Amino acid sequence: MNENSTLFNILLYFVLGIFLIFAIFPFLWMVTTALKSGGEVLTYPPKIFPSSFHWESFQKIWTDGNLMIYFFNSLKVASIATVTTIIIAILAAIGFSRYDLPGSESLKVLFLVSQLFPLVLLVTPYYNIMRILDILDTHLALIIAYISFVLPFSVWMLTNYFNAIPRDMEESAMIDGTTKFGAIIRVTLPLATPGIVATTINAFILAWNEFIFAQTFIDSPSLRTLPIGLRAFMGQYQTDWNLLMAGAVISTIPVIALFMFLQRHVIAGLTSGGVKG
Template sequence: MKSRSRFDVVAHYGAALLLVGFVAFPLAWMAIASVTAAGQLFTSPPRLFPSEFTLDWYRSVWSASEAPRFFMNSLVIALATTVACVIIGILSAYATTRFEFPGKQLFLVGALASYVFPAILLFLPVYLILTGLGLTNTLVGIVVAHIVVSFPFAVWMLRSYLLAIPRELDEAAWVDGASYLRTLISVVLPVCLPGVFSTAIFIFVLSWNEFLFASVIAESSRNKTITVGIAEFITAFDVRWGEIMALGTIATVPVVILFISVQRYFLKGVLEGAVKG
């Protein structure tokens, strides 16, 4: 039995290491390629660790292009989308888990349907609405489009956490004279905080990596995001791999920092949502 248990442990850890390596290897290759000299980027056979390193690609991206603007645009859009989706999502999830009102099921089915279908199906109606409102070629328009795509996910994910919280907590607060909003903020929200963090991380990453809406809504260079900016280094006559690798590495930094900062809450929230939801 002990040998069998040890074999299971080794097998599980081995499978986990293989999975981590499969996911991390492309990222490691991108980071190394971003500091590899031009003459060694396309050596045959390829070398994982080149003999000569350089920061020229980063200097070129940061000083000779609009990468800083792309980076700030993506950061502003992702943060605005995350804050808006979490606030509206937690209010919607609380309403649908605690109260009965006309159109509740229609709202939930509509949110689920808009999340299940590919985002490209929503592109045309969203773009026409933004055009009518005069929000095309603006950061606000991109934020609105990202909220439309991410809001259904926020509602259903936050709803799974709120369903696991006993309604008796709310009723006790109501008996003490707390309003619905005060109950949500002071009683319910602290309990489901890990779930809120998990939802916020997912929405931030979705907005940060989104390409379709940002590439069409941002008509001018000053409103482009970092994912759209990477595509500018691919032309009909040349693919500037060094700059692409450098900008791709820069684009992963905020996501990595975010995960490291709230890793404890993220893991707790994901596990609670998987078990209780």
């Protein structure tokens, strides 16, 4: 089958369509629920589309919910943790991928060790550390926890992407008199952009959605992150699905927007000059 044939394209869109329905059906259900009135949500049989659009849920969340505060708290914590993690992880990944250090493979496995243990049991000792540092009930505690928890994956992912990039280009740059490290930064790093973007998104989402650390370390309502805020919100309106779903939709859209932005501008801009050239 040729990839320009109509049949091939139909098949492609068909399979994509099935995957897409699977991926977004629950989300669509969230959106239409958010647009229903309170009474319409719990009717039998359930209706897929609201009989008329109700924006009150969104308004209610926007105005009297604290979700906006939680939203910005999450944004702050997840962004700082992500940027820090990615910088440290890039350095480590370069070390693993481009330098020969005896024992570095064992070290890499050791990095993953912390992730092999159920999180519920790591929370108490983490809490002890934060208490000794006297940073409980601060965002700093969360940032430190998230860095330590996202870093191993990020290092593994980035090492994988760096490994996939041929070394000849940085070697030719080195002939021009640049140091090895300099050549990697200037030549290899831009080529690895898709990988760095993927790793960044992964790190961001892990930090953005984390629940149990945030729930244990944070006491003050004004410092709550989004998952905790949503959980509190659920305690309050547990079966007011229209309100809950409006909250969920509002919390999801910015991440999608961020991703689309990264896809369009960063990846497209950088890769066009690199591998493809």
